[in-house]
Amino acid sequence: MIRRLLTTSVALAALAVPASGQTLPTTWQELNDFKAGPTPYEPLMEFWYELDAMSELVSMQPLTETLLGRELPLIVISEPAVTTPQDALRSGKTIVLLAPSVHGGEISPKESVQMVARDLVGGDLRPLLEDVIVLALPLVNPDGGEVRRRTNEAGYDMNRDYLKLESQEIQALVTQVLNEWTPDIHVDGHHGGSSPYVITYQGTLNPAADAELRAYPYDHIFPMIRAAVEAEDYVAFDYSGVRTENGVRGWGSTSVEPRKHHVYTGLTNSIGILLETPSNTHRVMRDGTVVPIPLEERYYHQIRGGVLATTAILQAASEQREAIRAVTNGARQRAIAAGTTGSDPVVLDYELQSRGTEPVWMPDEDAPEGYSLQNVPVYLEWVPTRTTDRPAGYLLPPAMAAIVPLLLDHDIAVYRFFDEASIPAEVYQATSVRRDSYFQGHYLQSVEVEKEQQTIEAVEGWFWIPTAQSRGNLITYLFEPETDDNLITWGWTDHILQVTPQSVEEALSDMLEGAELSSFTEQQQAGMQQRAQQMMSRRQQIPMIRVMEQPDLPVMRVAPFNGYERNRFYRVR
The missing domain is CATH 3.40.630.10 (Zn peptidases)
Known part of the structure; x- marks a missing residue:
């Protein structure tokens, strides 16, 4: 044939x-x-x-x-x-x-x-x-x-x-x-x-x-x-x-x-x-x-x-x-409408469920040629288990400027403050920053957070990313720190968020940098123990700040400074 x-x-x-x-x-x-x-x-x-x-x-x-x-x-x-x-x-x-x-x-x-x-x-x-x-x-x-x-x-x-x-x-x-x-x-x-x-x-x-x-x-x-x-x-x-x-x-x-x-x-x-x-x-x-x-x-x-x-x-x-x-x-x-109205909650966690029992060709050592048609559950439905309200947008301090070229590459509109403004916002505090695995040159990280209300005093140089964009679902996935694939995951906040020690011993080891604890005085050791406890319990403000109401902000759209494309390498022929 x-x-x-x-x-x-x-x-x-x-x-x-x-x-x-x-x-x-x-x-x-x-x-x-x-x-x-x-x-x-x-x-x-x-x-x-x-x-x-x-x-x-x-x-x-x-x-x-x-x-x-x-x-x-x-x-x-x-x-x-x-x-x-x-x-x-x-x-x-x-x-x-x-x-x-x-x-x-x-x-x-x-x-x-x-x-x-x-x-x-x-x-x-x-x-x-x-x-x-x-x-x-x-x-x-x-x-x-x-x-x-x-x-x-x-x-x-x-x-x-x-x-x-x-x-x-x-x-x-x-x-x-x-x-x-x-x-x-x-x-x-x-x-x-x-x-x-x-x-x-x-x-x-x-x-x-x-x-x-x-x-x-x-x-x-x-x-x-x-x-x-x-x-x-x-x-x-x-x-x-x-x-x-x-x-x-x-x-x-x-x-x-x-x-x-x-x-x-x-x-x-x-x-x-x-x-x-x-x-x-x-x-x-x-x-x-x-x-x-x-x-x-x-x-x-x-x-x-x-x-x-x-x-x-x-x-x-x-x-x-x-x-x-x-x-x-x-x-x-x-x-765009969801970002404007705050409708459609943002998915933070989801779990796998069966979409039902269906006939599937399954491996079967007792069947002719090793396969038989069986009615089995088909696990292909991912169901949200935890959501959060969709914000109008996210504030970024100037320290997060390095992320702007990546956002522009994703066709996400970014705005920058040209004057100061006081903005009611939801701020995430990281209570734990974990290093989960190493993948493709990155130590992938995740966080545990607590959320609190604050008034942010943004000044010239801050950034604003509204969610009322066609890529609003991508924006919320990147900026919500509790999703499974976000800016924290890939190290874009490593210069701001420090990994939380898993024990006092680990915190002390980081501080000692190879020295012996016994080489310090009792008073110094007590101080180091106290600092180690503080490192384990510290709260760190996550530099991706949620704004829930549509604000009137003194901002201007960011445009690339030049046409340089960072990942392209042409040869002259």
Whole structure:
């Protein structure tokens, strides 16, 4: 079967001719019968350059270069051609971003996107361009992809970089694509999930994101993916695999912090879709039987699953054009309204629950081929357990100025005081500052807090961040110190908040700096013991201050001082 399908695919590629009369390019995978491993960077880019050169529907724009000098362009596919975000937005079409293979070892998504793009330019998918503009990256992680490494050359897991923006690849993606083009749908391509599913998917599940936005792909897009794969003797289901909660075995997923792409995009009011390609050791036929897939054919099936899922998303984007634009625009307007009125509480804590019992293909050592269809709980509903009132905005003292460039990178409006003002506010006092773990060059921190009412005397140089912005949900997640992914988490307050010692002995050790306590007089030792107790019980004011009522403030909008982009490194050719 695979040989027939491959022959058909190549034949279609040869027959599909763009307006210029040139033959569309063949992928490296097709040339190698899908059996030579992942496409290297050079033939991958050659495909995209050829597609761009032969079709007026395709344009390529530079985003950045990797640390090893590989180009990372943005490809725009549209009919008629558009080359600017403004023209794309004014078209009224659904804007879809395809961002494959941020983890370099997760390879099939970059292959699937090539085949979908070619069909958009000169194949059966071209009519979709009447309603859809497609943005694509060849792959998000060119350096890691070349050596099948999860991280980029700097060692960052870039799918954990969407808040801190330390990698130049993600910084470019956020500032130049997500901010400028504001895609309605983001498709984040990975390898994960469990066989016998050919593809697994997930939307934004974090309850801090807009509720209608979170529900939309589950109600209107994912059913189309399931139908598309079932038509070709496959099955699809929610990411990712077997999960046990409170001793009950079921199906579930991973955590949902906004440092991840498809969660971050939900907080910025776009429909985030995670596609995860399992190993494809098995498939489920239409009659319900499970059959093994030979090792040498599995990569083809992985790619095919990605093609079917991505195509279904684009079909939904076309058929549901008005509804999708209504839900993304509506989410942005609801975020602004919530910041204005103080409605919609801010989620601080949430817990995982089952969304119900559903039939799932589960590993089963007693079943033929090792899988059976079982009714199990599906742990995919994250429910708020603690919230707080949404503030009108946050005050920052001048000591927090270093965070302003990052906020601007997230397209968050920042204002600065040009005169003094007395402002009633809610101030957080940290009663404990903990260092939880080390990750990607940061000691991740969390705090315990108490809240009190104060009048803040802001003077010239203070900052004001209103929550009545389309990215209000992202703003509150970053600035509330009790969320699981905020400015404190990533060290932006390390110069102000000191870690709380866990014991008197630890506090003394910090003070002694290697000296022996016995080398001090009894009076000095008593003083040090007292200071150690004070260090453990001290309260530290958190420099992110909540203002609950809409204020009238002497502020002016902050603009970047110059056009320098801190994470871009171009070579002169």
